[in-house]
Amino acid sequence: MNVMLRQKLDPDRLPRHVAIIMDGNGRWAQRQGYSRIRGHQEGAESVRTVVRLCREIGVGYLTLYAFSEENWQRPPLEVQALMQLLGRYLQQEIAEMVENQIAFQAIGDLTKLPARIQRQLVETTAATAGGRALTLTLALSYGGRSEIVQAARLLAEKVRQGQLAPEAIDRELFAQHLYTHDLPDPDLLIRTSGEYRISNFLLWQLAYTELYFTDTLWPDFREEEFLEAILDYQRRDRRFGLTQDQIEAQL
Secondary structure, eight states, rough: HHHHHHHHOOGGOOOEEEEOOOOHHHHHHHTTTTTTHHHHHHHHHHHHHHHHHHHHTOEEEEEEEEEEGGGGGGHHHHHHHHHHHHHHHHHHHHHHHHHTTEEEEESSOGGGEEEEEEEHHHHHHHHHHTSEEEEEEEEEEOOOHHHHHHHHHHHHHHHHSSSSSSGOOOHHHHTSSSTTTTTTOOOEEEETTTTTOOOTSTTTTTOOOOOESSSOOGGGGHHHHHHHHHHHHHTTOOOOTHHHHHHHHHH
């Protein structure tokens, strides 16, 4: 089945950047009679599958919503377990990322993370900096509105210090002050678990992104489900406000 799905992919119409809201770990665990932590552990296997698949088929950028600002409100034991799982993931995957030319980075208010996790993020980012096949970005302690507020503050400070004229601020300059300043905007956003919202994720960057929602819970989202999402994306017409005639005239 997966071989057939791969054969259907158009290599010339792959999304350059895929973003994923990985939702449903807790519900998956509940349905299986496991603890929520077990759900997060199974979800980590889906992360490995999707990262490897993006590398294999030629997606250049993958951004995963791993831990939101709001997730700090979860029970302390669950937050602690999530941080431990993150630390193990970074330790276990760094060699494979280096070998497969995968550059790693993290975005969000990383100062709120435990000190050892901050160190691991720095070390992993530095060790994989030479990767050119795929850029893997984890959104950690991340909130889209906070990201926009931070960018506004940075620009306001430059104006206050006389380094920047207010009229010089445009969309391009504003985007350069976001966490994602070195990433293209996502072409495709995938959200699992049957929820139809973007949950404060990449609010600025998703302006023209294609949205794909699936009932599949994240621990069950593996190769077949990811390929189906890519094929659905390839069936869409992306016009960016233009008419179809205008699009065809550009070809």
